[in-house]
Amino acid sequence: MNVNIDKKVFNDVYLPYLDNEDRYLVFYGGGSSGKSYFIVQRFVYMLLKRKMNLLVVRQTGDTNRNSTFALFMQVISSWGMNSLFDISESNLRIRCINGNEVIFKGLDDVEKVKSTTFKSGELTHIWVEEATECQEADINQLKVRLRGGKSKKQMVLSFNPINITHWIKRHFVDGEVAKATVCFSTYKDNKFLTKEDREALEAFKDIDPYYYDVYCLGKWGVLGKGYFNSEKVNKRLEEVEGAEKTGYFDYDYDEMRQMITDFRWVSSPKGFIRIYEDVKERVPYVIRL
Numbered sequence: 001m002n003v004n005i006d007k008k009v010f011n012d013v014y015l016p017y018l019d020n021e022d023r024y025l026v027f028y029g030g031g032s033s034g035k036s037y038f039i040v041q042r043f044v045y046m047l048l049k050r051k052m053n054l055l056v057v058r059q060t061g062d063t064n065r066n067s068t069f070a071l072f073m074q075v076i077s078s079w080g081m082n083s084l085f086d087i088s089e090s091n092l093r094i095r096c097i098n099g100n101e102v103i104f105k106g107l108d109d110v111e112k113v114k115s116t117t118f119k120s121g122e123l124t125h126i127w128v129e130e131a132t133e134c135q136e137a138d139i140n141q142l143k144v145r146l147r148g149g150k151s152k153k154q155m156v157l158s159f160n161p162i163n164i165t166h167w168i169k170r171h172f173v174d175g176e177v178a179k180a181t182v183c184f185s186t187y188k189d190n191k192f193l194t195k196e197d198r199e200a201l202e203a204f205k206d207i208d209p210y211y212y213d214v215y216c217l218g219k220w221g222v223l224g225k226g227y228f229n230s231e232k233v234n235k236r237l238e239e240v241e242g243a244e245k246t247g248y249f250d251y252d253y254d255e256m257r258q259m260i261t262d263f264r265w266v267s268s269p270k271g272f273i274r275i276y277e278d279v280k281e282r283v284p285y286v287i288r289l
């Protein structure tokens with residue numbers, strides 16, 4: 001199908017990814033940067049252009065209705081393309097007149113995700129929205145679903161950088177498990193926001209440093225308040241050189257008992273913890289709680 005879409009309807013930061021075909025495509029950064037909106041625009045464009053079937057996944061299936069599904073309806077209608085799509089609100093299904101389909105599911109019902117089939121052709125694309133809500137094991141299952149077959153496959157993930165220790169950073173952004181193409185954006189990249197929208201985000205600077213870092217600047221979140229003045233610590237860290245160790249703490253989490261059962265140090269150049277002076281054996285330390 002031949003369609004013409006004006007470049008102006010997209011935010012510039014995302015344009016290089018419009019025709020991207022890499023297996024893993026990640027959109028992360030601050031809030032209101034237009035990530036979700038662009039991902040939907042891109043899929044609507046692709047649905048018209050090529051043979052494909054898309055599965056849209058969120059942790060909780062029901063939340064699709066007012067987020068991902070609603071966005072598809074919004075984009076299709078704003079592009080005046082309602083006649084090219086058959087939209088079923090009751091089944092959360094969208095069918096393009098060329099046979100391509102979009103299905104929306106939740107990882108809270110893994111069996112339903114597993115049994116999803118399309119009218120014609122195989123599953124070619126998966127979008128995991130708010131992917132930080134999901135377990136790494138579930139995402140691994142979805143990866144398996146994209147293997148094999150004849151056509152080119154792609155998994156798109158979108159999220160805010162809510163926690164620097166989150167598995168998604170290691171897995172997709174640092175690329176320790178999957179080599180992903182990563183697009184970073186903040187509200188500054190979204191030309192469709194109003195002055196009020198921008199001011200509301202900026203206002204968090206004085207209200208909540210964590211929220212400001214994550215949702216305004218798109219920085220990886222560090223939860224909890226430190227004991228030391230973080231500004232002074234950061235200033236000192238800019239001066240010191242040569243960390244003795246770089247790595248992170250890995251831990252086992254017991255889901256049933258909801259507690260950490262074991263943790264250990266892992267040396268890795270990509271770790272977010274730097275130790276400038278290691279603990280010495282037989283030297284007493286005071287731990288303040």
Ligand SMILES: Nc1ncnc2c1ncn2[C@@H]1O[C@H](COP(=O)(O)OP(=O)(O)O)[C@@H](O)[C@H]1O
Pocket residue numbers: 009010011030031032033034035036037038041190192193
């Ligand atoms: N290409 C666009 N055209 C029109 N409005 C847009 C566009 N991109 C983003 N917006 C507006 O900006 C808001 C924030 O975008 P959204 O995709 O929800 O951000 P994010 O997913 O990064 O938090 C949307 O609700 C929408 O009103």
Ligand SMILES: [Mg+2]
Pocket residue numbers: 035036037
């Ligand atoms: Mg979003």
